[in-house]
Amino acid sequence: MTPYQAIELFAKTLGNLEKWMDKAEAYAKDRGFEVDVLAQSRLAPDQYSLVKQVQAVCDQAKFAAAYLSGGKAPSHPDTETTFAELRARIQKVEEYLATVSEKDFAGADDRKVAPAWLGGRWFRGSDYLVEMAIPNFFFHASMAYAILRHNGVNLGKMDYIGGITTHEK
Amino acid sequence: MTPYQAIELFAKTLGNLEKWMDKAEAYAKDRGFEVDVLAQSRLAPDQYSLVKQVQAVCDQAKFAAAYLSGGKAPSHPDTETTFAELRARIQKVEEYLATVSEKDFAGADDRKVAPAWLGGRWFRGSDYLVEMAIPNFFFHASMAYAILRHNGVNLGKMDYIGGITTHEK
Numbered sequence A, B: 001m002t003p004y005q006a007i008e009l010f011a012k013t014l015g016n017l018e019k020w021m022d023k024a025e026a027y028a029k030d031r032g033f034e035v036d037v038l039a040q041s042r043l044a045p046d047q048y049s050l051v052k053q054v055q056a057v058c059d060q061a062k063f064a065a066a067y068l069s070g071g072k073a074p075s076h077p078d079t080e081t082t083f084a085e086l087r088a089r090i091q092k093v094e095e096y097l098a099t100v101s102e103k104d105f106a107g108a109d110d111r112k113v114a115p116a117w118l119g120g121r122w123f124r125g126s127d128y129l130v131e132m133a134i135p136n137f138f139f140h141a142s143m144a145y146a147i148l149r150h151n152g153v154n155l156g157k158m159d160y161i162g163g164i165t166t167h168e169k
Helices: A003-031 A050-069 A083-097 A125-150 A157-161 B003-031 B050-069 B083-097 B125-150 B157-161
Strands: none
Touching: A003 A050, A003 A083, A003 A125, A003 A157, A003 B125, A050 A083, A050 A125, A125 A157, A125 B003, A125 B125, A125 B157, A157 B125, B003 B050, B003 B083, B003 B125, B003 B157, B050 B083, B050 B125, B125 B157
16 A cells, blocks of 8 residues: 555545544434534543544544645644534545645655654654554544444444445456 | 555554553453453444454454465454453464565455455455455454443553654654
8 A cells, every 4th residue: 555545545534434424414313413412422531522533533644645745734723613614624634635646655655754742753654654644544533433333323334444446256 | 555564563453452451451350340341342232342343353454464465364263252262362363464474465466355245256455455454454453442442441542553663863
């Protein structure tokens, strides 16, 4: 999986997340509750709420694209509280991901990736992708899924995976 | 990320999972409950229990290694019910992963991957890795983590990520 394929997979999964949110909205409507109750739901009192899981999955995708392409990530302050605002955040990240192309990732494996939280230390691009970006992106995507699933939204594994590319015999 | 790097990352994450189970066992001991209660825990009544999440994460790693290296996966019947049995399952998979080496993955991108559940259809190796093996592996790892976290086990993000490879300025 090249860095660009990883970004494509992140973009696809953000699209899947929007469909989980569609199902959550339909469920809320059917049961007669306000969907934004789910935005504040969490699996443990000291774990991120759905809002923060969605912000985090967006950031994992955005920063992976920026760090590995040598670009600058757009700033997205964590101000969302509603499904509508989260959808807008996801869409901004999808639009940003669409601005990077395969050729921008030439040399990505050897880029120095130095997120502020590393306090001056840095990853090789390939280590950052393998050790941080991929596991972290899918962690936050899975937690968003899990919070919805735990609250009764009717999600199944293929909602998580999305479309697949298979061939006939 | 090459197919072999993916298998290494899966092996590392299975090692992390064993440490989450260590924390779960310490928590159960401290609170005076039987840890195997957690083995049957789940986030939703129609979602996999911890036992099945661990079986699934093991299978994702094992089958990715077998399909992409052209090898044959060892058979591991889903008979586990306890933490001790789950640990043995994880260790068997870790041992199997250690038998494949980088050179076994030559040509992995173009291998035909035809799991029985596809009913005769097949994936290109590279599509299987990107669209199924990686997202699915991290899904089940994250769900195992989430079930423990939801039940009070004191896990944090770096328990999920494990060791990282960074460099000084």
